[in-house]
Amino acid sequence: MWSCWLVPAFCWLVHLCVAQSLRPQIASPQLATNNPTFTTIALEKPFCVFDGSLSPGKSYEVYLYAMMDSMSMISSAVTDNSSKPLDSTFQEVNGGQLGPYKAAVLNVPDCASPPKLADIRNVKKASDVLKQYLFRVGDDVSCLYDPNFLGVCNPPLASDTTYRFKYILVDETLGIMKDETLWSDPIKTNSVKKSSTIDTWPGRRSGGMIVITSILSVLIFLLLAGLFASVFFAVMESEDSATTETRHISQTVQQVAPRPQASSDRADQ
Structure with a gap:
């Protein structure tokens, strides 16, 4: 009779030990490039x-x-003395x-029918597969400032900061923890480089970048030279046309102006 209970109990204990030896893992680079x-993991x-542990x-x-x-991991408990999960918020x-x-x-992820990772190559299915397989911590940028937000807040993480994560299984009816993983290994967010630390020395750039920069500089110079030349010739043409028109008007006035009569002609009259 006791043997009927020993085998299931032993299997449950083995699985419990295995589950509690697992840790949350950072997503594979093939899934999250x-x-x-800076603010998400x-x-x-x-x-x-x-x-x-599922009944x-x-x-x-x-x-x-x-x-x-x-x-020290002094304050790493996620349940109280009665195994009820803590509801500590990001702000608290x-x-x-x-x-x-x-x-x-x-x-609870369905182990019997997990998402097919091969479907990631399909553009129509890739987004849905990633949502089923991954969770991005720090992906909610508005919950901290929305007074009507009632869900669990998942605000952006701090840059250049190391975090740890833990999954726990909760019985919804009893509201207590049934199983848990270990805390994850430390995972650090990216750091934002200051502009003063960015190396701009040409010697640090590749040969291709230098060639491209040189070509673009020459093209810009030629473009500006062509622009100035076109403006110069346009101004010169306008000045020449104005001078020619002035001379024409002057000659026309001289031709039509009446010639004054001589004094001897007036006397004969």
Whole structure:
């Protein structure tokens, strides 16, 4: 009789240990080419991670927690003493500096029929596949400033900052945590380069860039020279035409002007 219970219990314990040894993973470069960005980090959703903890007839959700990296991990708990998940918001923990905050509530990924990664090559299906397979932390730019927003806020992350993430499985009926992963390895957002640190010395540029720059400079010079030449000739032509017209008018006036009579002619009359 005891053997009937030992096998399922052993399998459940093995799966629990396996699930709790898993960590959220950053998305593969093949799926998210620009990752991390300055304010976002794309993670893989927990496919086939919590299957052993799901009971038939019950509904579950997956919560994603985020926090800034801390070597001590003192405030890394995501549940209270009764295993109820914390509802800490981004604002309450100062963006993850004081502890973890709930960044997202997800449906439990369907391990039986995961998205087909081969469909990413199909332009019509690529966007839908990525939404099913990945979740981008920091993708909501408006929830912090929307007074009517009632959902879980997932605001932009800080640039040049290291974060950790954790998935937990929550029983919706009881409102308690059923399973969890470990905290992820540290993942750092990109840093914004200051303009003063950008190297503009030509010696640092490739030969192709120098050639292209030189050609563009010559073309711009020729264009400006042609423009100035056309303006110059246009002005000269207008001046010549004005001079010619003035001379013509002067000659015409001289021809039609009456010749004055001599004094001897007046006397004879």
